[in-house]
Amino acid sequence: MTAVPPPPGRPLVRPIAGRAIAGVCIGVAQANGWDVTLVRILTVVGFVFTSGLVGVAYLAGWIGIPEEHIAMPGAFPPGGSGTYPPGGYPPRTPGGYPPSV
Numbered sequence: 001m002t003a004v005p006p007p008p009g010r011p012l013v014r015p016i017a018g019r020a021i022a023g024v025c026i027g028v029a030q031a032n033g034w035d036v037t038l039v040r041i042l043t044v045v046g047f048v049f050t051s052g053l054v055g056v057a058y059l060a061g062w063i064g065i066p067e068e069h070i071a072m073p074g075a076f077p078p079g080g081s082g083t084y085p086p087g088g089y090p091p092r093t094p095g096g097y098p099p100s101v
Contacts (some may be wrong), residue, residue, distance in 0.1 A: 002067065012028070013066055013067065014027045014067050014068060015068045016067070016070060020040065022058075022062040023065075024061040024062055024065060035071040
């Protein structure tokens, strides 16, 4: 028996944009393709009817779900070759470092 591959979609992260409190509800909604408003309403109703058990789960999600990575424009990708100067230091070309007088 083979395992079923995960469905293509967003990973479970807490996005920066669209948060109400910590981004747990919007992260769960986006990862599963659900409506954010419905997840938030069910969270509040579940908090009231379970005497705070959903609140504990929300706090666990706040701690356990990683925050979305912010991509900075013009930044080197992580693990990239972004070394400066290119080719290493000191340069191995004539007229390089140290200068000969």
